Amino acid sequence: MIDTSFLASSLATLVKGIPLTVQLSMISVSVGAILAFGLALMRVSGNAALDLSARAYIFVYRGTPLLVQIYIIYYGLSQFPALRHSFAWPYLREAYWCAVIALALNTAAYSAEIIRGGILSVNAGQVEAARACGMSQALMFRRIVLPQALRHMLPAYGNEVILMIKSTALASTITLMDVTGIAAKLVSESYRPIEVFTMAGAIYLLLTFIASHGFSLFEHAVTPDRRQPAPHRPAEPPETLQHG
């Protein structure tokens, strides 16, 4: 029933889509993280205008499907002749940049709330103590708040990155040949959806495994305080080992 040579040949074709999938994920996650950091700062700034505009942005981007956002950016914006004659058109003309923009703007909204949660989780007493020591706002943020916020938000942020890797599959709806795009083409040529989509799923599984493993290593590295202390063993002279 399952034809292994077909599985192997479709895997070989699907692998060619990995660079695009990885690129889309990495660029949109990095750009999204920078935007998210700005949005989170706006949210906790205490300035009503900044807070409200960040809230509105997050409300819109979290409240609408990513597919709809991709369609609006790819097909919607191109309907305006003014935009087609603007400096942005060389980029918006390309499906690649439309996908990157849509993915980055989307993940920014989710990540902003994760970062805000991390910032707010820092003990208020520590903030007060930092102020009492005479630290400036920026120094306190950099030395006291940010390192702890980072540790608190890592598990949730790791989730978001994994979601983004899978969301790049939607880029295939606007002509991009990522892993899913190639899979859809293979299925339409071979009419064997089970084999092809299973292989495509395995590729995503591998990518998300690498990402989640990377995050747990990073989390382990930045949270030495949460590790169990190594049991204390007094050093023994090497001779005693040879008795055994």
Added chain:
Amino acid sequence: MSLKRIIAASVLALTSFTAQAEEQTVRIATEGAYAPWNFSAPNGTLQGFEMDLAKVLCERMSVRCEIVAQNWDGIIPALTARKYDAIMAAVSVTPKRQEVIAFSKPYAAGINGFAVLADSPLANMPGTGESYSLDTQETAAKARIAEMAKVMKGTATGVQGSTTASTFMDTYFNGVVNLKEYKSTEEHNFDLMNGRLDAVLANATVLAAALEKPDMKGAKLSGPLFSGGVFGVIAVGLRKEDAELKAKFDAAITSAVADGTVRDLSMKWFKVDVSPRS
């Protein structure tokens, strides 16, 4: 009559009886985004050449038909998965598809052409207004294609993915143009109009209908029309094991082609006759 014959006859009667009981309702899938073959009208109903033809065929087969809409890229897998019993969605008969599903007798011929913007350098490609059969005039068609390839080199061309149009581009324009595949013809028409694409290749009847709409003002057909070869003929897609249903469709289509019904419907929807010759 020997005993063997009686048994054979009664088995046949029994199976045809049960088959008839099952086939009271035939579910036919269409794409609903391929005007004027099949499309969703503003009021939400499915209409078009194939919907009218389906009605005629179902009457002649004396079965009740149910029409369902299904995305193009899953239309064949869903047939084999028994989500419905037949496909009438301008499906061209190709060897690759024949490996997976069966086809009835053809009810139309596939004719394809390029559309471009009237103010683009591709506006008057060699062979505009001509028509070539890839079966009988292949050499002449290839000569024209070679001339077109010089003009089209490096341009972005859109086709609907997994169609005979994409097969044609892969066969004759491989490496010449930057080929982009879309989920539907409506989507590549959008990108032709906003300048992302320099040309689109699609079924000529579909393009002609789209070009009449105000949103495609400024676009036109360019280069020759191609038929036969990879474009083949259009038929009802059926599961291989449903031989009985195929026999019914074959008989109904043969009679509808013979008495001119298909031609009349074709004139009504396309203003050209796409009914299969011979």
